[in-house]
Amino acid sequence: MQIDKIRGHQTEQLFKAILELKDLDECYKFFDDLCTISELQSLTQRLEVAQMLKQRKTYDTIQHETGASTATISRVRRCVDYGSGGYNIVLDRLYPEEKESEGKTE
Template sequence: MQIDKIRGHQTDQLFKAILELKDLDECYHFFDDLCTISEMQSLSQRLEVAQMLKLKKTYDTIQSETGASTATISRIRRCVDYGSGGYDKVLNRLYPETGEES
């Protein structure tokens, strides 16, 4: 399982820290300290691409609206289709009208 590749003390600490954040403002402060602007843009873009893929948007539309490369879109498509279910779980909670929470 791919999750096992990232599992460890440091990752546990990171995820526990994220779970301690109380609101968007705390998230902005924490991630501003944790990530570069480029890293934040990349993470945000990936989530947006996953949402657009779930909405059955075309690669051309996704590329033009997000700036993501077709390689990035394809990688995210594989995760959405065959990954651990993380994108689905989060997106279904954020946008319950577009699917069922697993």
């Protein structure tokens, strides 16, 4: 399983720390201390790309709206389609209305 390659004491400590955050303000403070602006922008860009892929937006649209490279979009696409399911878990919880409309044709 792909998850096994990232398992370890330090990773577990990080994930437990994130789960201890109580609200957005605490998240901002923690991630401001933890990440550089560039690292945080990369993470947020990938999540936005994943959401847009689930919305079936084209690579051109995603690239134009997010500034992500086609390599980043392709990598995120592989994770959304064949990864551990993490993007789908988070996006389905953040945007349940989009999950309900998936597969429906108008």
